[in-house]
Amino acid sequence: MAEKPRMDRPTFTDKEALLYHSRGRPGKIAVVPTKPMSTQRDLSLAYSPGVAAPVLAIAENPSLAYDYTAKGNLVAVITNGTAILGLGNLGALAAKPVMEGKATLFKRFADIDSIDLEIDAQDVEQFIAAVRYLGPSFGGINLEDIKAPECFIIEERLRELMDIPVFHDDQHGTAIISAAGLINALHLTGRDIADTKLVCNGAGAAGIACLDLVKALGFAPQNVVLCDTKGVVYRGRVEGMNQWKSAHAVDTSARTLAEALEGADIFFGLSVKGALTPDMMTTMAANPIVFALANPDPEITPEDALAARPDAIVATGRSDYSNQINNVLGFPYIFRGALDVRAKTINMEMKIAAVHALAELAREDVPDEVANAYQGARPRFGRDYLIPAPFDPRLVSVVPPAVARAAMDSGVAQRPIVDMNAYRAELTARRDPVAALMHTIYDRVRRDPKRVVFAEGEEEQVIRAALSFVAQGLGRAILVGREERVAQTARSAGLELGEMIEVHNARLSSRNGVYAQFLFERLQRKGFLFRDCQRLINNDRNHFAAAMVAQGDADAMVTGVTRNFSTALEDVRHVVDQKPGHRLIGASLVLARGRIVVVADTAITEMPEAGELADIAIEAAGLARRIGLEPRVALLAFSTFGYPPGERTARVHEAVRVLDSRRVDFEYEGEMGADIALNRQAMAAYPFARLSDTANVLVMPAFHSAAISTKMVQELGGATVLGPLVVGLDKAIQIVQLGATDAEIVNMAALAAFGVGG
Ligand SMILES: NC(=O)C1=CN([C@@H]2O[C@H](COP(=O)(O)OP(=O)(O)OC[C@H]3O[C@@H](n4cnc5c(N)ncnc54)[C@H](OP(=O)(O)O)[C@@H]3O)[C@@H](O)[C@H]2O)C=CC1
Ligand SMILES: CC(=O)C(=O)O
Ligand SMILES: [Mg+2]
Numbered sequence: 195m196a197e198k199p200r201m202d203r204p205t206f207t208d209k210e211a212l213l214y215h216s217r218g219r220p221g222k223i224a225v226v227p228t229k230p231m232s233t234q235r236d237l238s239l240a241y242s243p244g245v246a247a248p249v250l251a252i253a254e255n256p257s258l259a260y261d262y263t264a265k266g267n268l269v270a271v272i273t274n275g276t277a278i279l280g281l282g283n284l285g286a287l288a289a290k291p292v293m294e295g296k297a298t299l300f301k302r303f304a305d306i307d308s309i310d311l312e313i314d315a316q317d318v319e320q321f322i323a324a325v326r327y328l329g330p331s332f333g334g335i336n337l338e339d340i341k342a343p344e345c346f347i348i349e350e351r352l353r354e355l356m357d358i359p360v361f362h363d364d365q366h367g368t369a370i371i372s373a374a375g376l377i378n379a380l381h382l383t384g385r386d387i388a389d390t391k392l393v394c395n396g397a398g399a400a401g402i403a404c405l406d407l408v409k410a411l412g413f414a415p416q417n418v419v420l421c422d423t424k425g426v427v428y429r430g431r432v433e434g435m436n437q438w439k440s441a442h443a444v445d446t447s448a449r450t451l452a453e454a455l456e457g458a459d460i461f462f463g464l465s466v467k468g469a470l471t472p473d474m475m476t477t478m479a480a481n482p483i484v485f486a487l488a489n490p491d492p493e494i495t496p497e498d499a500l501a502a503r504p505d506a507i508v509a510t511g512r513s514d515y516s517n518q519i520n521n522v523l524g525f526p527y528i529f530r531g532a533l534d535v536r537a538k539t540i541n542m543e544m545k546i547a548a549v550h551a552l553a554e555l556a557r558e559d560v561p562d563e564v565a566n567a568y569q570g571a572r573p574r575f576g577r578d579y580l581i582p583a584p585f586d587p588r589l590v591s592v593v594p595p596a597v598a599r600a601a602m603d604s605g606v607a608q609r610p611i612v613d614m615n616a617y618r619a620e621l622t623a624r625r626d627p628v629a630a631l632m633h634t635i636y637d638r639v640r641r642d643p644k645r646v647v648f649a650e651g652e653e654e655q656v657i658r659a660a661l662s663f664v665a666q667g668l669g670r671a672i673l674v675g676r677e678e679r680v681a682q683t684a685r686s687a688g689l690e691l692g693e694m695i696e697v698h699n700a701r702l703s704s705r706n707g708v709y710a711q712f713l714f715e716r717l718q719r720k721g722f723l724f725r726d727c728q729r730l731i732n733n734d735r736n737h738f739a740a741a742m743v744a745q746g747d748a749d750a751m752v753t754g755v756t757r758n759f760s761t762a763l764e765d766v767r768h769v770v771d772q773k774p775g776h777r778l779i780g781a782s783l784v785l786a787r788g789r790i791v792v793v794a795d796t797a798i799t800e801m802p803e804a805g806e807l808a809d810i811a812i813e814a815a816g817l818a819r820r821i822g823l824e825p826r827v828a829l830l831a832f833s834t835f836g837y838p839p840g841e842r843t844a845r846v847h848e849a850v851r852v853l854d855s856r857r858v859d860f861e862y863e864g865e866m867g868a869d870i871a872l873n874r875q876a877m878a879a880y881p882f883a884r885l886s887d888t889a890n891v892l893v894m895p896a897f898h899s900a901a902i903s904t905k906m907v908q909e910l911g912g913a914t915v916l917g918p919l920v921v922g923l924d925k926a927i928q929i930v931q932l933g934a935t936d937a938e939i940v941n942m943a944a945l946a947a948f949g950v951g952g
Pocket of ligand 2 (some may be wrong): 520
């Protein structure tokens, strides 16, 4: 018999889940050293005797622990396993897969190192005693899956006893995400928070904290009803009560969940699988909001909920349905913000800041880069997209700054952030090495905005890119295309073209005649008649757009989405020459392990001769300087300084001599292997080599080796490759890769506007 998938959705089986955990090294985490440990010297530095120096420094000044140890970026995920998800009290050991999972999520989403600690102590005092002395090891404590009411006492006491943030994620993380989703659901259904009625099923860690937070946000206490295994928590009830439930008790005649739900607007489920039946939903108000958040299986499945009430907005805690309301959207980013300002605690102000940051992010347009995280389906704010999805890469640059700012404003930040923009850029860089470089380039373009023509203006991703270009303050955008087509594509994508976007129809343009004449003057001796030139301007957007730039009607151009690189370049070359005294090359920027390396020629000259290689080196060095690198050029070959010899190598060797004769103003060396060029230790074997450090510009012996190696590092090494960039053209024109995303097009437009090509 086939194994039954979990729930009714065939996403994975229990067997697959077990295999996932057991395959390779069992479990989900391992510890990775951050310092070299390969020589006797490394050993002496890392351990005895070298380690004594930081020991003594920290003993004298404890805050130096943040400089000399991993403390500042290390969070412990601690549990006793008394409320593992919605599975109940299964003990500390059984909780380990969940806690390893949380530790992994800290790393994956916010680059926080995390370790799970399962404490086999169900007694409150024993548990507190086991945790309270761990403060020196960590920057923060994430308590997890500890049942109520013990969790409230544990968290409160540990917050008093420890001088680092202590945060019970099932309480506050859940409350923050639920509240963000709720704000958006209220917004969509046009409800006023002051008179909306909410019923919460589950009066444990998550339920109580959610109610505390929604009341802090404006829900009226009499409109909020709490239920648990005994039914409604009404005023005067004695059975199964505690002080935390009492705080939310209301005067009501309702005694069961079904009764409480009559006329209610919202159901919050923080209890167990199946606690809400379709029948109970029938009496809820119009457009009911149902957050069935029990894990792993919700109080009601979205299928059943929508069958009972097609007008419902439904969310669960699961990743295999839309609207995943799960604290994974919160804890990585809340801790990131808190750690980065060395917050003493995580207070209500920080939580509310996270709520609003998350709610607002869901209402923003979703760029391509993010759409990829949603497996291609571009979500738009609405009933099925109330809240960002966990893989939304914007989260890390949006939520931590909001949390950090709130910590600073509420006086709990011990190391305030001085430059919030730089902090945001740093966060963005954590997720994407391209981002840091692009941040600088965007900044420069913003200071000197440009008019950029997007040649393929009828394509949806190009329209998105143009809008994003304008929205980011980079300048004006010109879309080349038929007005009605552009408008129709924009409309069906839900995009609004603003005033900063011009649409130019090549055929109807008043400049059409001027461009055709200009082109004719260039091409008349190359076999083109006037009417050929007229046709090229009328019908070919690359020719028209390039003519706009050539004639000064635009500052820069970007193309390539619908045509391959060489065809697009050929079109452009009909209209624009190379810069006098320069060579046209293709150069790619390879970003990996914190390094940026320029690789050339990745697009134009197939098998360069020595003089041509020297030209390529000069152009590539110029590009490096423009993006802020002091060039150290390595001319690469399969051999290093003459060994082993070969005809191809001789050409590279000769190129170095040519550079010698040209007295260039940058460091260069060759011929050498890529390992020598990029590895300091390997280069040390050649003490006569004239590079002061590892190379940041690699001149490849031929086009094919350049193209192959950049693609290989991208696929095998996880490097990010930007380009090829066109370097050495007389005008600012760049060509993206076929089918580029809107984010890639904006990057290229910004690079063109910045003048990366020289
Ligand atoms: N989506 C998300 O991000 C998150 C979801 N959760 C989910 O919320 C649930 C509760 O977690 P947590 O608060 O940590 O656990 P707790 O053990 O602290 O609390 C559980 C609560 O649920 C109540 N309960 C249990 N069964 C029922 C039932 N049939 N009807 C009504 N109430 C019931 C209990 O009632 P009583 O007090 O009477 O025992 C108790 O109040 C879990 O399913 C968990 O997975 C939690 C955190 C995050
Ligand atoms: C998501 C989570 O923390 C829970 O269900 O307990
Ligand atoms: Mg939990």
